[in-house]
Each structure stands twice: as C-alpha cells, then as structure tokens.
Amino acid sequence: MKQFLLPLAGLIIGILLGLVTKIHLPIQYASYLSVAILAALDTVFGGIKSGMQNQFDHRVFLTGFFSNTLLAAGLAIVGSFLGIDLALAAVVAFGVRIFNNLATIRHLFLMRKKIPSQN
Amino acid sequence: MQTKAKMMMSWTVVATVLGAMMSLQYHDVLLGGAGIWSSSPDVAAVNDRLEAVTAYNQMLSQRIQEVQKQVISLQNQTLAQGGGVADLERQLHAVKVLAGTVPVAGPGVEVMIDDGKMSSNEQEQFITHDWDLRSVVNELFLAGADAVAVNDARITSTTGIFCIGPVVRVGNMRLGPPFIIRAIGDPKVLAAALNFPGGVLDALRGANRGLAISTPSVFRQLRIPAYVSSVTAANGGAQG
Numbered sequence: 251m252k253q254f255l256l257p258l259a260g261l262i263i264g265i266l267l268g269l270v271t272k273i274h275l276p277i278q279y280a281s282y283l284s285v286a287i288l289a290a291l292d293t294v295f296g297g298i299k300s301g302m303q304n305q306f307d308h309r310v311f312l313t314g315f316f317s318n319t320l321l322a323a324g325l326a327i328v329g330s331f332l333g334i335d336l337a338l339a340a341v342v343a344f345g346v347r348i349f350n351n352l353a354t355i356r357h358l359f360l361m362r363k364k365i366p367s368q369n
Numbered sequence: 370m371q372t373k374a375k376m377m378m379s380w381t382v383v384a385t386v387l388g389a390m391m392s393l394q395y396h397d398v399l400l401g402g403a404g405i406w407s408s409s410p411d412v413a414a415v416n417d418r419l420e421a422v423t424a425y426n427q428m429l430s431q432r433i434q435e436v437q438k439q440v441i442s443l444q445n446q447t448l449a450q451g452g453g454v455a456d457l458e459r460q461l462h463a464v465k466v467l468a469g470t471v472p473v474a475g476p477g478v479e480v481m482i483d484d485g486k487m488s489s490n491e492q493e494q495f496i497t498h499d500w501d502l503r504s505v506v507n508e509l510f511l512a513g514a515d516a517v518a519v520n521d522a523r524i525t526s527t528t529g530i531f532c533i534g535p536v537v538r539v540g541n542m543r544l545g546p547p548f549i550i551r552a553i554g555d556p557k558v559l560a561a562a563l564n565f566p567g568g569v570l571d572a573l574r575g576a577n578r579g580l581a582i583s584t585p586s587v588f589r590q591l592r593i594p595a596y597v598s599s600v601t602a603a604n605g606g607a608q609g
Binding site: 253256257258259260261262263264265266267268269271273274275280283284286287290291293294297301306308311312315319 | 397
C-alpha cells in the first residue's frame with residue numbers, strides 16, 4: 251500500500267500545480283499538449299502492465315515517459331509545419347495502444363485472481 | 370529494496386508531470402478559450418490600451434466636472450453683484466438650460482418604462498425600443514418641457530436615441546431598462562400630455578407588448594443632470 255502513497259501525493263501536487271499556476275498555453279499549442287498527454291497516459295498504462303508482469307524497469311519507464319511525450323508533441327509540431335495532421339495519427343496510435351494495455355492489464359488482473367502468486 | 374525505491378520515485382515523478390499536464394489542459398478547456406486568448410500578446414496589448422484610455426477619460430470627466438463647478442460658482446458671484454453683466458448671465462443661464470449643459474432643478478414629471486416579460490420566441494415584441502423612448506421624449510418637449518432626461522442621459526439638441534442590440538443608446542450613454550424619463554416644466558401640462566387618451570403612453574400600453582409603464586408622477590422638485598459629453602481621445606489615447 252505504502253508504495254502507492256508517494257505517487258498519489260505526486261499526482262495531487264501536479265494537479266494542484268497545474269490549476270494554481272496562471273500559465274496558459276497559447277491556443278495554437280493546445281493540440282500538441284493533448285497529444286503529449288495521450289502519450290504520457292500510454293506510458294503510464296504500459297508501466298502498470300509491466301509492473302504486473304514483473305518486468306518493470308524504472309529506467310525504461312522514465313525514459314519512455316519523457317521521450318514518448320516529447321516525441322509525440324514534436325511529431326505533431328513537425329506535422330503541422332508539413333501540413334500533415336500527425337496529431338490525429340498520434341491520437342489513433344496511442345489510443346489503440348492504451349486500449350491494448352488496458353486489455354492486458356485486465357487479463358493479468360483476472361489471471362492473478364485465478365492463479366495466486368506465480369512469482 | 371533499492372529497485373523498489375527507484376520504482377516508487379519514478380512513479381512519483383511521472384505522476385506529478387502527468388497531473389500537471391492534465392490539469393493545465395483541463396484549466397484551459399474549462400476557460401473555453403478566454404484564458405488562452407487573453408495571454409495572446411495582441412489581445413493583451415489592446416486590452417491594456419483600452420484600460421489606459423478609459424482611465425484617462427475618467428480623469429478628464431472628473432476634471433470637467435470640477436471646472437464646471439468653478440464656473441457655476443463664479444457665475445453665481447456675478448449674478449449676486451448685479452448690473453449689466455448679471456442680465457447677460459441670466460440670458461446665458463437660460464440658454465444653457467435649453468442647451469442642456471447645466472443641471473436643472475424644478476417642478477416636473479417622471480414616468481418609468483420597463484420591458485415586458487419575455488417569452489423566448491417573441492423577445493422583439495416585449496423589449497423597450499428606441500422609438501418608444503423617442504416618442505415619449507418628443508411628446509414631453511412638445512408639451513413645453515425645458516429639460517428632459519432618460520435615466521442619467523440629458524436630452525440635448527444633438528442627442529440621438531437609437532437601439533444598439535439589447536440596449537438603447539441615448540447620446541453617448543448606453544442605457545438598459547428600466548428607463549426613467551424625467552422632464553422639467555409645467556407639471557400639470559406635462560402630465561396631461563402624457564396621460565392624453567390615445568396619447569403616447571396609451572399607445573404603448575395598448576400595443577399588447579407587456580411593457581410596464583408607470584403612471585406619470587408629478588414632482589415639485591426634480592433634478593435633471595447636465596449633459597455629460599463623451600471624452601474621446603483624439604489621437605487614440607496617446608498622451609503627449
């Protein structure tokens with residue numbers, strides 16, 4: 251239980267930070283941030299999945315989180331310069347991955363109930 | 370143990386960043402674009418300029434009021450001293466009352482017109498229009514009113530009355546309901562002119578528009594403000 255507390259506190263601090271600060275992104279960057287959020291969510295679900303599979307590696311997780319987020323936003327920006335809506339591609343791709351990860355998490359969760367502790 | 374601590378730390382970092390990103394985006398979505406636009410340098414610059422011009426205008430209006438007070442007190446001194454200058458001052462004052470540049474107090478009437486209750490599909494019918502106010506104002510002047518004002522807007526010879534969207538522009542003021550029309554003159558004549566059967570108020574009441582129109586009330590002492598001119602900065606507000 252204890253290992254969830256610090257990340258939860260971090261999440262709450264992050265949310266408060268975002269709500270309290272008066273920083274507003276200019277409207278033309280709003281879609282890039284949403285793509286970045288999608289990539290971040292994908293990484294988080296991937297992390298949960300690998301944690302349940304006991305394959306979690308904090309280096310892979312951290313680098314994956316930041317590089318995925320920045321790459322997704324960066325690709326969307328490049329796409330907007332080239333006239334290709336890469337933000338849409340990112341939404342589709344990450345959306346599919348998120349649902350895949352969720353399905354895997356659900357399966358792992360159900361399997362764990364059936365077969366207690368495989369280690 | 371070591372890896373568990375690292376795992377916890379990495380989750381914390383990721384959760385913090387994710388939370389900040391999501392709440393930032395949520396904040397902007399919640400504001401519906403208003404907050405996003407206000408940070409745009411163009412909008413901010415124009416806003417700043419508007420505020421500066423408004424503040425400058427307010428300062429100038431106050432200054433005008435002060436100066437007018439001085440002028441009135443000086444004129445009263447001249448009147449008290451008597452002589453030929455006093456005659457001229459009396460004439461000047463009468464002209465100023467008609468021009469609307471001085472506040473007037475005296476006997477008069479007051480009538481209030483308010484919007485009817487709106488049903489959403491027939492809004493047009495139930496709001497007070499510019500021509501309603503115009504007809505009442507014109508009727509009052511025809512009945513010999515010396516000074517007429519709608520709410521705080523004194524009617525002068527150059528005062529236009531026209532609808533702008535949901536409000537009525539009277540001179541340089543934008544007015545909303547209820548409209549209180551005050552007139553100074555012979556109260557009996559003015560009240561009779563308004564109450565005339567089939568007259569202007571009857572026409573407004575009878576149009577089945579749901580307008581709330583008070584019966585004209587007679588006052589022994591009524592105050593009507595002076596015309597307040599719009600202070601338009603000639604060169605876009607730049608102070609030189």
